[in-house]
Amino acid sequence: MEENTSFFEKERDRLTAEISSGFEELLSSSNNLNRKLEEVLGMTREYETIAALWQSFHELMRGHSDDGDVSAETEQQPHGLPGTGGHILTASKSGGLGAVQEEQQNS
CATH class of the missing domain: 1.20.5 (Single alpha-helices involved in coiled-coils or other helix-helix interfaces)
Known part of the structure; x- marks a missing residue:
């Protein structure tokens, strides 16, 4: 076929x-x-x-x-972390500790 x-x-x-x-x-x-x-x-x-x-x-x-x-x-008050220079230890600015706080806040 x-x-x-x-x-x-x-x-x-x-x-x-x-x-x-x-x-x-x-x-x-x-x-x-x-x-x-x-x-x-x-x-x-x-x-x-x-x-x-x-x-x-x-x-x-x-x-x-x-x-x-x-x-x-x-x-x-500004907040900061310990060890960064922005940490606030107390709210009062009297005495030597207040000068340290102001120095930390300004830097």
Whole structure:
């Protein structure tokens, strides 16, 4: 029966098989692409969750620093850390200790 098939029919069958193979490869590649895109979208959702967590932490810490600023304004005394030269030992300025405090605050 193959003897009766013309060159056109053989070439048509070969090209049809090649096109079909190409479509299968295209379908496989697009499925891989879709999986990768879903993975990327999933990762961005995870990052959004982490970013929201850090944002709430930042707002919480900013709220605490704002509260600290209000108390510092009412006390009218600068706050400092021990060992940095800004730490206030007493509130009175009498005697030798007051001179040390003024020197620490001015430096």
